[in-house]
Every structure is written in structure tokens, then in C-alpha cells.
Amino acid sequence: MKSLLTQLYAREPLSRSAAYEMLSRVGNGAASDMEIAAVVSAINMRPNVLSEIQGFRDAMLELAHPIDLGGLETIDIVGTGGDGKDTFNVSTLSSFVVAGAGYPVTKHGSYGVSSSVGSSDVLVALGVNFTNNQSQLLATLDRAGICFFHAPLFHPAMKNVVPVRKGLKVRSFFNLLGPLLNPARPAYSLLGTYDRQVARVYDYILQDAPRQAYTIVHALDGYDEISLTGPAAVRSRTGSTILEPGDFGFDRLAQRDLYGGSTAEAGKKIFLSVLDNTATIAQRNVVCANAGLAIRTIHPERSLTDCVAEAAESLASGNARGVLKRLL
Structure with missing residues (x-):
């Protein structure tokens, strides 16, 4: 997590895979509240990056409780x-x-x-x-x-x-x-x-x-x-x-x-x-x-x-x- 935070604070965009890794760690409880606050603050201080949002979304959907609608369109x-x-x-x-x-x-x-x-x-x-x-x-x-x-x-x-x-x-x-x-x-x-x-x-x-x-x-x-x-x-x-x-x-x-x-x-x-x-x-x-x-x-x-x-x-x-x- 330290290396990823360092990259964020240097205003270097995370790749999709690195963003996935970061949010997976957060979702799995491997990040402290202080680290989570640091991530939120660092990302808030700059424009949104497509690769990061894609990676964050990948991690969240993978960790989500799934629902199968059986083909119903909603x-x-x-x-x-x-x-x-x-x-x-x-x-x-x-x-x-x-x-x-x-x-x-x-x-x-x-x-x-x-x-x-x-x-x-x-x-x-x-x-x-x-x-x-x-x-x-x-x-x-x-x-x-x-x-x-x-x-x-x-x-x-x-x-x-x-x-x-x-x-x-x-x-x-x-x-x-x-x-x-x-x-x-x-x-x-x-x-x-x-x-x-x-x-x-x-x-x-x-x-x-x-x-x-x-x-x-x-x-x-x-x-x-x-x-x-x-x-x-x-x-x-x-x-x-x-x-x-x-x-x-x-x-x-x-x-x-x-x-x-x-x-x-x-x-x-x-x-x-x-x-x-x-x-x-x-x-x-x-x-x-x-x-x-x-x-x-x-x-x-x-x-x-x-x-x-x-x-x-x-x-x-x-x-x-x-x-x-x-x-x-």
C-alpha cells in the first residue's frame, strides 16, 4: 500500500491493475483507516483518472454479493x-x-x-x-x-x-x-x-x-x-x-x-x-x-x-x- 500511496501523492496515475490491487486491499480489510483516508484525500486532490476508476470498479464488483436476474431486463x-x-x-x-x-x-x-x-x-x-x-x-x-x-x-x-x-x-x-x-x-x-x-x-x-x-x-x-x-x-x-x-x-x-x-x-x-x-x-x-x-x-x-x-x-x-x- 505504501508504494501505491507514494505514487498517488506524486500525482502519478495508477494503472487499472494497480487501482484494482489498492481497492482490493481496502475491501479485504488490509488497509487501516488512516491509509483509506490518505487514498481518498490523494485522489480528491486531482482529476479523475479513467484507468483508476476502471480498476476500482473491477475490485468492487468482484467482491460484491452477486444477483442473477435470470435474463430479466431491468x-x-x-x-x-x-x-x-x-x-x-x-x-x-x-x-x-x-x-x-x-x-x-x-x-x-x-x-x-x-x-x-x-x-x-x-x-x-x-x-x-x-x-x-x-x-x-x-x-x-x-x-x-x-x-x-x-x-x-x-x-x-x-x-x-x-x-x-x-x-x-x-x-x-x-x-x-x-x-x-x-x-x-x-x-x-x-x-x-x-x-x-x-x-x-x-x-x-x-x-x-x-x-x-x-x-x-x-x-x-x-x-x-x-x-x-x-x-x-x-x-x-x-x-x-x-x-x-x-x-x-x-x-x-x-x-x-x-x-x-x-x-x-x-x-x-x-x-x-x-x-x-x-x-x-x-x-x-x-x-x-x-x-x-x-x-x-x-x-x-x-x-x-x-x-x-x-x-x-x-x-x-x-x-x-x-x-x-x-x-x-
Whole structure:
């Protein structure tokens, strides 16, 4: 570990194999908290390196608890977090809306570390129980159209990292890795990033998974999702573009419209209000925009506005609310 840390502090990029070795040591408990903090700090002080992210991802997926979907094609809607915006749980809500529209969702997420309330925090507040038992998860997916992969149960390597991340309370490369680590390797992914350069890294990595269709989003004002507060850069296997709020059929929002509060109970209140169709127009619109883009990831031949309309119908009809009821 000493030689790898020396290389990092000299700002020399790690090869994919060296990065794999480093994170394998961390995951296997062979690195101290001080060494883990040193790794996080050294990597935070310079731009992301593709070979390092690839190697870190290789190690994490190798150590992960596997899930076999038996060929079922699902979608994950997930962001890096770490954008510092304190929005409500847009990606998690979008997942329920997409499931309500009839598309199976395998959602990967965890507790908030660099943000106030993560997807796991709000789901616990709603009464969701987590498991990594494959038969139970597949039964839940069949019944509710969604199941949740709580990252600590699927990535035991992270138990060695969580105390350090909570102590540092800063965004790290683990934020970047999270959306790339869904243990089910879903056929479709909508991934949000806090940084445009991170979006490019994702694009390079996912190009090597030819069977996976993906959309990568970075709002130009810093959100790791479609925020409708301004334009967003969007990438897929077929190219890149800039989407404005009007492309979704919506007006531009203000940042205050998306505030989610600082507690899981506040997040739960907004979550239920969206599903119960009592939320603000802004909250409803931003969820429909992200859910619509997720549906378009599955059906790229369809117009974005048609996909957004399908998402809106999932909410208005109560189908998205029914997903939560069946999940619980």
C-alpha cells in the first residue's frame, strides 16, 4: 500500500491493475483507516483518472454479493450524490414512477454520506426492509415491479470505508463509483453525475458494456439529475446533446423548488406527497422529467415528451403509489 500511496501523492496515475490491487486491499480489510483516508484525500486532490476508476470498479464488483436476474431486463435510476444541492429523493421517486409505468426496476443505493438524506434513509423511513437474499428480491420484483439493492448488503468491502467517509464528510471517488456498482448489471441505466468530466468517464466505461443501454445526465448548474433549473448535458451510446426544460414540456424551476430538507422524515413527507399527487407542481415535474428520460432510455425510438407523458400518467393514475404499497 505504501508504494501505491507514494505514487498517488506524486500525482502519478495508477494503472487499472494497480487501482484494482489498492481497492482490493481496502475491501479485504488490509488497509487501516488512516491509509483509506490518505487514498481518498490523494485522489480528491486531482482529476479523475479513467484507468483508476476502471480498476476500482473491477475490485468492487468482484467482491460484491452477486444477483442473477435470470435474463430479466431491468433499469436502475441512480445518481452519484455529492452535488451539494440537498434536493429531495428525485431518482428514487423516479424509480417508483417508472415501475408504475410497467418497467421493472432494480434500484441500487445507500445512506446519505455527502448529502443529508440518501435513498436508503428515506426508504427506511417509509418502512422498507433491506435484504440481499436473491429469492426474496426476485419475489419482490415480481410483486411490486421494483426491488432495492441496499449497497452495504451487496458491497461488504464498503464496511471498511464507511467510517472514514462519514468522518471526512466530503465527496469522494466512492460517490463516483456507486452508480457503476449495481450487482444485477441491469440492461438499462439512467445515471446522474455531479460533474461533466465524470460523465465522460462514465461514457468511456459503459461503452465497453455493449449489451447495456444507458443515459448519463449532468445538469450544467451542478445537479446530478435533470433538475429543470437549466440546461443539462446528456450522453448515451449514440451521442451527446443538451436538453432544456422546454424539451421535457416544462418551465424552468428555481433551486428552492427542489429542496428536500435535512432529515429522513422530511424526505419521507415529500416522497409520499409526490406519490399521492399532493406535491408542488415543481416537485411533480422534476420527477416526471427524470422518469420520462429513464423510459426513453428503454425506448429510444419514442419522443421524450411521450415518455414524460407516460411517467405523468403513472403518477396521476396512482400506479406509482401502488408500487410502494406492494413493496411494503
